[in-house]
Amino acid sequence: MSKPSNTSLYMERQKRKRELTYYLVSFFMMLLLTGLSFAAVAMKGIEKHFTAFFIVTLAVIQVAFQLYYFMHLKDKNHGMPALFIYSGAFVAFITVLAFVSIVWIS
Amino acid sequence: MSKAENVETIPAHPETATLEGKNKFIGFWLFLGGETVLFGTLFATFLALRNKTNGGPAAHDLFSLSTVFAATVILLVSSLTSVFAVMAMRDRAVGKMQFWFLITVLLGIAFLVLEITEFKEYLHEHLGYSTSAFSSSFYTLVGTHGCHVLFGVLWISTITIQAFKKGITTVTAPKYYVASLYWHFIDVVWVFIFTVVYLLGIAGR
Numbered sequence: 376m377s378k379p380s381n382t383s384l385y386m387e388r389q390k391r392k393r394e395l396t397y398y399l400v401s402f403f404m405m406l407l408l409t410g411l412s413f414a415a416v417a418m419k420g421i422e423k424h425f426t427a428f429f430i431v432t433l434a435v436i437q438v439a440f441q442l443y444y445f446m447h448l449k450d451k452n453h454g455m456p457a458l459f460i461y462s463g464a465f466v467a468f469i470t471v472l473a474f475v476s477i478v479w480i481s
Numbered sequence: 482m483s484k485a486e487n488v489e490t491i492p493a494h495p496e497t498a499t500l501e502g503k504n505k506f507i508g509f510w511l512f513l514g515g516e517t518v519l520f521g522t523l524f525a526t527f528l529a530l531r532n533k534t535n536g537g538p539a540a541h542d543l544f545s546l547s548t549v550f551a552a553t554v555i556l557l558v559s560s561l562t563s564v565f566a567v568m569a570m571r572d573r574a575v576g577k578m579q580f581w582f583l584i585t586v587l588l589g590i591a592f593l594v595l596e597i598t599e600f601k602e603y604l605h606e607h608l609g610y611s612t613s614a615f616s617s618s619f620y621t622l623v624g625t626h627g628c629h630v631l632f633g634v635l636w637i638s639t640i641t642i643q644a645f646k647k648g649i650t651t652v653t654a655p656k657y658y659v660a661s662l663y664w665h666f667i668d669v670v671w672v673f674i675f676t677v678v679y680l681l682g683i684a685g686r
Contacts, residue, residue: 427684
């Protein structure tokens with residue numbers, strides 16, 4: 376194996392700097408979304424169903440940050456991982472939907 | 482190939498540089514897809530049974546916002562530190578990688594201590610595993626996640642110790658990468674747990 380050239384090392388370093396920014400921005404976004412969720416629940420007098428819808432939406436956005444930035448799903452060569460995780464998420468969603476709308480548990 | 486020369490010459494993404502590494506990467510995502518289904522069923526069970534308290538304590542009698550918030554922040558920060566560990570791995574900085582993995586493990590242990598104290602408190606308030614359908618589904622869902630945290634702590638600890646001997650090579654890099662994916666996935670599951678179990682439990686009185 377040959378040693379990488381100076382230019383490619385430089386480009387690699389620049390890329391890493393950009394990645395670090397992405398990570399930090401994602402982290403603070405996730406922290407913000409978490410804070411918003413807790414604040415929405417801590418505040419009284421908001422309609423219950425609205426709060427539920429709001430915080431579940433925030434959770435989905437936060438998970439997208441986690442998957443795409445922290446777990447690199449945004450990077451190339453992540454077609455199969457995306458297929459696997461979305462298949463899993465689809466089955467999980469259908470299961471949750473069925474059990475939330477179930478009518479014969481009283 | 483000796484360790485010393487390898488550290489200098491391994492490619493930018495050592496975790497997927499070999500066929501074996503690529504297979505581990507793909508295979509691990511398949512596993513995570515399966516884990517998503519596992520947690521999906523546990524969430525579904527909990528959601529269907531969460532109001533069946535059988536005369537025992539209900540969610541809003543037990544949960545406190547401050548404890549859950551602390552646990553959430555701990556796990557989120559540990560997710561960031563494991564990202565730093567993977568960055569250090571790609572920079573071929575063994576010591577730095579071990580440092581960030583160590584912080585990740587310590588935060589994981591802090592999370593577990595918090596969870597165990599919390600469960601003890603609930604037991605004290607007479608919420609046993611078989612008290613009600615709510616308690617069984619709650620302990621099963623949150624406990625399964627807790628077991629994943631415990632497993633992650635043990636796994637990351639062992640590979641961090643192994644790094645002293647083996648360093649960062651195309652053989653060891655997939656292990657570090659995949660372990661950090663696992664740790665992020667634990668945080669993904671926790672995001673839904675704090676939202677669906679705790680926040681909706683507190684809000685839905």
